Amino acid sequence: MNQQSVKMESRNLNFYYNAFQALKDISIPFYSNQVTALIGPSGCGKSTYIRCLNRMNDLVVGSRAEGEILLDNLSIYAHEVDVVELRRRVGMVFQKPNPFPKSIYENVAYAPRIHGIANKGSEMDDLVEESLRKSGLWDEVGDRIELPATSLSGGQQQRLCIARALAMEPEVILMDEPASSLDPIATQKIEELIFELKEKVTIIIVTHNMQQAARVSDNTAFFYMGELIEIADTETIFTRPNEKQTEEYITGRFG
Ligand SMILES: Nc1ncnc2c1ncn2[C@@H]1O[C@H](COP(=O)(O)OP(=O)(O)OP(=O)(O)O)[C@@H](O)[C@H]1O
Numbered sequence: 001m002n003q004q005s006v007k008m009e010s011r012n013l014n015f016y017y018n019a020f021q022a023l024k025d026i027s028i029p030f031y032s033n034q035v036t037a038l039i040g041p042s043g044c045g046k047s048t049y050i051r052c053l054n055r056m057n058d059l060v061v062g063s064r065a066e067g068e069i070l071l072d073n074l075s076i077y078a079h080e081v082d083v084v085e086l087r088r089r090v091g092m093v094f095q096k097p098n099p100f101p102k103s104i105y106e107n108v109a110y111a112p113r114i115h116g117i118a119n120k121g122s123e124m125d126d127l128v129e130e131s132l133r134k135s136g137l138w139d140e141v142g143d144r145i146e147l148p149a150t151s152l153s154g155g156q157q158q159r160l161c162i163a164r165a166l167a168m169e170p171e172v173i174l175m176d177e178p179a180s181s182l183d184p185i186a187t188q189k190i191e192e193l194i195f196e197l198k199e200k201v202t203i204i205i206v207t208h209n210m211q212q213a214a215r216v217s218d219n220t221a222f223f224y225m226g227e228l229i230e231i232a233d234t235e236t237i238f239t240r241p242n243e244k245q246t247e248e249y250i251t252g253r254f255g
């Protein structure tokens with residue numbers, strides 16, 4: 001695998017929804033400034049896994065995790081961990097763009113204001129502009145940031161959600177099929193953005209699009225029925241995977 005320093009990792013992670021075990025003994029290292037793609041058929045546990053990494057699953061009644069998840073070598077389940085701070089450090093972008101029913105500006109400014117990341121008007125204006133620039137949106141909407149976020153196109157809304165995550169200065173960004181509701185041009189913009197963002201952050205992306213996984217990621221993990229079948233550098237997974245199941249899946253001969 002393409003290796004550098006480990007930013008985040010799961011070790012022997014099991015996850016249960018009541019009696020149903022959705023994840024079985026998953027150990028994956030995520031390297032700093034790299035993109036890891038999670039692929040596998042519907043229902044194999046990709047979203048469950050990614051939601052463990054910032055403890056979003058804590059909210060699911062009857063769910064339970066076993067094993068370890070480490071961020072900078074410290075357990076995210078340690079009792080001194082502040083979950084709000086964890087979610088600031090490990091940001092998330094969802095499948096469907098979900099902007100708040102507020103202005104473009106407020107979508108980006110809201111969380112940093114609550115967290116005290118920027119306060120003064122000019123400081124906040126700068127943070128909003130910088131975040132919109134990083135997400136590639138400033139040139140398109142910089143002159144109308146007081147308009148409602150819902151006035152943006154779907155692809156722009158998704159980049160606004162990315163800007164919103166970036167404003168919190170995350171170290172890791174989780175993306176669960178971030179481009180699946182977008183057209184090819186908007187998708188390409190998101191992919192270019194991922195490429196730029198990895199200079200600063202570690203990215204974990206779930207995708208059903210094999211070409212997308214091949215284009216954007218350094219490493220790829222193949223999940224099947226709650227198990228990690230194989231993980232390797234992306235080129236290896238797509239050219240000479242070790243496991244027959246991986247090969248069948250990536251060549252579309254699955255099932
Ligand atoms: N809140 C929940 N309660 C109970 N079971 C759940 C819950 N969420 C997911 N599951 C089950 O856990 C398994 C894994 O689901 P998950 O959403 O992680 O799959 P996925 O790989 O993201 O699939 P998809 O590609 O369709 O998004 C599935 O069998 C699903 O039905």
Ligand SMILES: [Mg+2]
Nearest residue numbers: 046047048176
């Ligand atoms: Mg999913």
